[in-house]
Amino acid sequence: MSAVDGQGVALGGLEHAGLPVARARRGRRPTVRSVTLRALGVFVVVVLLLFMIGPILWLALRAFSGLWQYPQFLPSHWTLKWWSSVFADRSLGHSIQLSFEFAPVVTFASAAICLPAAYAFSRFNFPGRRVLLVSLFATNAFPKIGLYISMAGVFYSLNLMGTFLGVVIVQLIGTIVFMTWIPTAAFSAIPRSLEEAARDVGAGPLRVFFRVTFPLAAPGIFVAMILTFLASFDEAQGTFLVGIPNYITMPTEMYTLVLNYPEQAAAVFSILLAIPSVILMSLARKHVMGGKLAEGFQIR
Amino acid sequence: MVLPPVAVVAVFIGFPVGAAIAYTLGKTGGPNSTVALFAQRQHVAKHGVTFAAYREVLGNAHVRGDLWATVWVTLVTIAVVVLLSWTIGLYVRLSDTRIARTVSALSVVPLFIPVVIASYAILTFYAAQGFIKTLAYHVGWHSFPTLGYTLWAVVIGEIWVNVPFGVLMMTSGLNSVPNALIEAARDSGASLPRTVRSVLLPMNVIPTVIVATFTGIYVLGSFTVPYLTGPSAPNLMGVSMAQFFSSFNQPQQAEVMAMIVFALAAGIGTIYVWANMRAAKRSSVTS
Numbered sequence: 001m002s003a004v005d006g007q008g009v010a011l012g013g014l015e016h017a018g019l020p021v022a023r024a025r026r027g028r029r030p031t032v033r034s035v036t037l038r039a040l041g042v043f044v045v046v047v048l049l050l051f052m053i054g055p056i057l058w059l060a061l062r063a064f065s066g067l068w069q070y071p072q073f074l075p076s077h078w079t080l081k082w083w084s085s086v087f088a089d090r091s092l093g094h095s096i097q098l099s100f101e102f103a104p105v106v107t108f109a110s111a112a113i114c115l116p117a118a119y120a121f122s123r124f125n126f127p128g129r130r131v132l133l134v135s136l137f138a139t140n141a142f143p144k145i146g147l148y149i150s151m152a153g154v155f156y157s158l159n160l161m162g163t164f165l166g167v168v169i170v171q172l173i174g175t176i177v178f179m180t181w182i183p184t185a186a187f188s189a190i191p192r193s194l195e196e197a198a199r200d201v202g203a204g205p206l207r208v209f210f211r212v213t214f215p216l217a218a219p220g221i222f223v224a225m226i227l228t229f230l231a232s233f234d235e236a237q238g239t240f241l242v243g244i245p246n247y248i249t250m251p252t253e254m255y256t257l258v259l260n261y262p263e264q265a266a267a268v269f270s271i272l273l274a275i276p277s278v279i280l281m282s283l284a285r286k287h288v289m290g291g292k293l294a295e296g297f298q299i300r
Numbered sequence: 301m302v303l304p305p306v307a308v309v310a311v312f313i314g315f316p317v318g319a320a321i322a323y324t325l326g327k328t329g330g331p332n333s334t335v336a337l338f339a340q341r342q343h344v345a346k347h348g349v350t351f352a353a354y355r356e357v358l359g360n361a362h363v364r365g366d367l368w369a370t371v372w373v374t375l376v377t378i379a380v381v382v383l384l385s386w387t388i389g390l391y392v393r394l395s396d397t398r399i400a401r402t403v404s405a406l407s408v409v410p411l412f413i414p415v416v417i418a419s420y421a422i423l424t425f426y427a428a429q430g431f432i433k434t435l436a437y438h439v440g441w442h443s444f445p446t447l448g449y450t451l452w453a454v455v456i457g458e459i460w461v462n463v464p465f466g467v468l469m470m471t472s473g474l475n476s477v478p479n480a481l482i483e484a485a486r487d488s489g490a491s492l493p494r495t496v497r498s499v500l501l502p503m504n505v506i507p508t509v510i511v512a513t514f515t516g517i518y519v520l521g522s523f524t525v526p527y528l529t530g531p532s533a534p535n536l537m538g539v540s541m542a543q544f545f546s547s548f549n550q551p552q553q554a555e556v557m558a559m560i561v562f563a564l565a566a567g568i569g570t571i572y573v574w575a576n577m578r579a580a581k582r583s584s585v586t587s
Contacts, residue, residue, distance in 0.1 A: 041399035044391075045406070052409045052460070055418070055425035062424065070429035071437040113304040120301035130580075132306055134573060138313050140514070141569040143521025145538035146558035149545050150320035151312060153555055156334035169312055176305050234414035237523040241542065254416040258528060263424070270417040281412045288411070288468070 063267035082264040092253060092269065099233055099250040106171045106232035107225055113172075114179035115221065119213075121180070122187035133184070139176050147173070148238040155242060162246045170238035175228040182227075186220020187213065219287050226284040230277055317562075320555045325349035340549045357556040365534035367560065369451055373526075373536060374519040374564075377458040381515045382508060384459070385466030390496065393474040404471065408464040415461055419528035422457045423448050426529075453529040454536065458519050466511040473507030474500060506579045513572040517565050537561050 062068070063082060065075030086092055120126075121133055142150075148170060152161065160166035190213060198208045214221075236251035243252065250273045257266045281288075319331040326345025328336035336342060343352035357363050384407075392404045410418060425431050427448035436444030447453045477500055485495045519536075526536040533540075537557050545554035 038399070041391075041395075041397065041403075045399055045402050048403060048406045052406050052463075054431060055421035055460075056409075056413060058425045058431045059417070059421035071434045073431075073434060073438075113308060116301040117303075117305045126302075129302075132302055134576075136305055136309055137569075137573070138309050140517065141565060141572075142313065142317070143517055143538070143561045143565050145521050145523040145541055146561040146565075147313065147317070147521070149541055149551075149554050149558045150316045152545065153323060153335045153551055154316040154319045154331045157331045172308070173312055176308060180305055230414075234416070236414075236416050237538075237542070240523075241546065244546075251414055251416040254420065255527070258420055266420060270420060274413055274417055277414055278412045288408075 059267050059270055062264055063271055065264060082262070082268045086265055086268045086272070091248075092257075095248050095250050095253040096272070098247060102167060102171060102239075102247075102249060103229050103233040106168055106175065107229045109168060110172050110175045110179045110228050111221075111225060114176060115183055118180050118183035119187055121184045133180075136176055136180055139173055144174065145237055148241050151238075152241050161242060162244065164247065167239050167243040167247050167249075170242045171232040171235045174235065174238070175231050178224050178227045178231070182224040183217060183221050186217040189220075190216045223284050223287045226280050227288075230280055233276055320558060323552060324353050324556045324559055326352065335551050338549060339551050342552050353552050353556050354559075357553050357560075362533060363537075363540065363557065366537050366540045369534040370520065370537045370561070371564070373451055373455055373458065374516050376455050377462065377519050378512050378515050380455075380459050381462045381466045382512050384463055385470040385511055386508070388467050389470030389474045390500070392471055393477075393500075394492075404467065407467040410460055411464045415524050416528070418460060419457050419525045422460060423453060423529045426453050426456065448529065449531050451530060451535075454526045457525040457529045458515075458522065461522075461525060462515045462518060465514060469507045469511050470504070473504040477503050506575055509572060509575040513568045516568045520561050520565050520568075 061075065064078050064080065066077035066079035066081075068075035068077075121129060151170065151173075155161045155166055160169065194216070195208050195212055198212045199205075203211065234251055236249075236254065239247065239249050240252045240255060243249070248256075250269075254266070254269065254273070257269055315331070322330075323332040323335070326343050326349055328342065328344050336344075341356075343350055343356065388403055388407050392400050413421075426446070427433070428446045430448060433444060433446060436442070447456065481499055482495060485499050486492075490498065521538060522536065523538040523542055526539050527542075530536065530539065537560065541554045541557045541561070544550045544557065
């Protein structure tokens with residue numbers, strides 16, 4: 001966008017490329033320039049719509065298609081039979097249940113491990129604080145599949161291959177950074193003067209924490225927990241490597257589904273798997289967009 | 301209080317990675333003894349270390365093909381994601397129209413969709429009978445290439461997955477530049493590209509580095525996207541790594557590949573930590 005309105009900014013260009021706060025656009029007559037920019041904007045939206053949403057819609061249609069021949073844009077025959085066949089499949093039902101067992105366990109384990117640390121990182125300045133905070137980045141510095149391979153090699157000796165605990169650990173590893181950095185940023189954003197004021201009027205340290213600090217940091221913690229839940233719920237590659245053949249969660253089941261089931265069944269299963277993600281992310285959306293995620297990634 | 305997460309990282313990342321390094325150098329004892337029991341084609345060091353496993357893996361033409369494919373896909377994805385995030389971030393920052401808001405809403409859609417589903421959806425969208433081929437057919441372009449099961453589909457998938465993080469980081473970075481600064485530059489006659497180059501760009505080096513490094517490391521460590529959308533060979537290292545480990549029973553070779561990918565990522569990670577440290581130093585001086 002920016003490259004288009006290069007030179008003639010003094011005339012009409014500012015209307016669209018201009019700053020939202022600086023100039024009111026209302027009441028001006030459209031110029032050739034502003035119309036071109038607008039058309040370009042619409043074009044970008046259409047391309048982005050196709051690129052971002054297109055694949056999802058195309059897959060969703062498949063879940064209801066009885067007969068769909070190339071090159072038709074829509075199925076010629078619609079059906080719901082794939083839904084009943086997925087619901088009737090025992091192993092698929094079991095993997096759905098497993099996913100809902102792992103995700104809460106991982107979320108609470110991760111919270112229990114990381115939240116006290118997040119508080120300490122934001123409130124106490126101890127030697128090695130920065131080094132330790134950065135060292136947690138190790139979980140993200142290693143490319144995931146390479147890390148899982150290394151973990152799996154040792155998991156044989158630790159008797160963790162194919163166990164519930166092994167899968168929990170693999171899923172937990174990827175969530176430590178969210179669960180520490182985002183709440184650390186949230187705790188750091190609370191002015192100490194608020195806590196001191198509460199203490200001055202006689203509140204004990206625990207009371208200060210639960211009545212002042214925690215409620216103010218709650219949105220950040222909430223976002224971290226949702227991201228952790230989803231990270232666990234959607235994690236496929238590590239679970240695939242460590243959990244097989246005993247623990248096959250929903251996303252791991254997709255690998256087999258794609259290869260061995262009709263496309264329509266895989267589409268139905270995809271929609272089912274996406275539902276929790278869509279709901280939970282919608283809850284966290286406001287905070288994630290508001291910069292909670294971005295804040296967490298700038299080490300302070 | 302800070303001990304638990306640090307201990308988890310040390311025990312479940314530090315320890316396995318250390319053991320894996322030893323294993324790739326031919327040390328089959330200790331924590332590697334169980335995996336070494338069933339491993340095929342293992343290179344064992346009698347005394348000291350041996351680089352035989354590395355020689356074997358790097359001497360394998362298929363693996364070298366995978367390595368180049370990995371580097372190529374990673375670089376292209378980083379470039380496109382950075383460019384796209386900047387473009388969308390700038391558009392949202394400088395324009396307050398409904399179009400801009402739609403663009404920013406669209407660009408974070410992948411956050412809502414699990415990667416497995418996204419990969420599968422992208423595969424069917426660009427497949428031989430997918431939407432793109434159908435569209436090309438209807439506009440008369442019958443020879444339009446099928447992108448499904450090619451490295452292009454992998455690149456498309458990786459971009460799709462990484463765009464939301466990039467856009468969120470860049471939007472947040474660009475929003476932290478005060479309006480007054482941009483207006484001052486514009487009022488003193490700077491064109492928009494000039495303003496971007498001399499005001500917005502220098503103030504957003506860190507978010508840009510973060511987007512580039514996280515995207516790069518994500519691609520290097522990805523399995524799902526290339527496994528579902530990519531060709532059988534050459535594909536990304538992540539896929540062949542998992543194959544060597546689970547299907548061919550050659551964990552040592554798989555771990556050698558992991559080390560190669562770690563080395564690639566180490567370069568990227570160093571840039572990230574360095575940029576962050578530099579920023580922290582600067583902000584502690586100014587504020």
